[in-house]
Amino acid sequence: MPRLALYTFGVLKFPLTDSAPLAQEFYASGEAVYREISRRPGYIAHAEPARHVQGDLFDADWGEWGKFTVPAWYAKGRTAETAALATTLSLWSDLRPAFDAVYTGLHRTALTRRHDWFDGTGHPGHVLWWLPDGSLPTWQDGVRRLHLLGEHGSAPHAFTFPRSFAPDGTPIGR
Template sequence: MTARIAFFTLGVLKEPVGDPVVQGFVDRLASVYAAAEGSAGFFTRSIRNVQSWEHSWGPVLAPTCVPASLGLSQLAMTLSVWRDLESVAAFAYRGVHAEALSKRRDWFERGPWPSFVAWWIEEQHQPNWTEAVERIDRLHAQGSTPAAFNFRQPFDSAGTPTTLNRERAAP
């Protein structure tokens, strides 16, 4: 079977969704999601039902690496599946996502928690939110490992340290 990358992002908003301070972020969500879905190497993502707030890949949980006092309305989280780490990096640092990323300090708190985590999954495996939260908490506690890693210290699907192919990932 072919391995794929599961990718979970985490941001702690300065204010809950609905507050004018973070409205610029909220306004960009549809275009950022559309750009991701049109990106080379993108397979799928968890989608939230706008009426019920339920996600297609199970209940959303807050990671323990963020302050326990935060409600889910102050956490911006995504969970998606990609062909490889370079595909995610190319999307993240180009186009509308790169533009939104350049404004992150306007909307998000800075903290000791990771802003994303990647891990390899089998082709038919669908990650869920419990798995994603466990992976980001592991990255926070242990640093980059084959089970939970980042762009700076990635691992290949066999668990061997590797490097990001900057030519494929560069803007």
């Protein structure tokens, strides 16, 4: 049975190593969101580095999730001290559980604060695509599909929650 990959990308208003109260609120919220999401029905896994150091994304060992990369339009820092981004790569059993995890619970509450934490970029903030059972998405896949979504809009190989597709390419809910 196909599985669903979800890649998210946002540009933060502050570097990942910022110790200001606003940044600390974001990190605390993110940790709670990850704990809640990992217990959701339909959740399979998300990319995690072998060793977590705050801000160290580009040089981290991501294992089977591939080499860490970001969209070409990301123009802020790439070191632990200067990186100002929040990104996720996760795997789900189906579209509905992923949608519910994003738009309910603690993540929904966090979404109401996104303008406090993130810069507007004019680019899509998430992309979804189907994978064959037994495979994992990579960071490179996520970035490539986010670029495709931004250039061509939703299609079966790169889509959004509002304009989604079934594994066979059939549009859903339109």
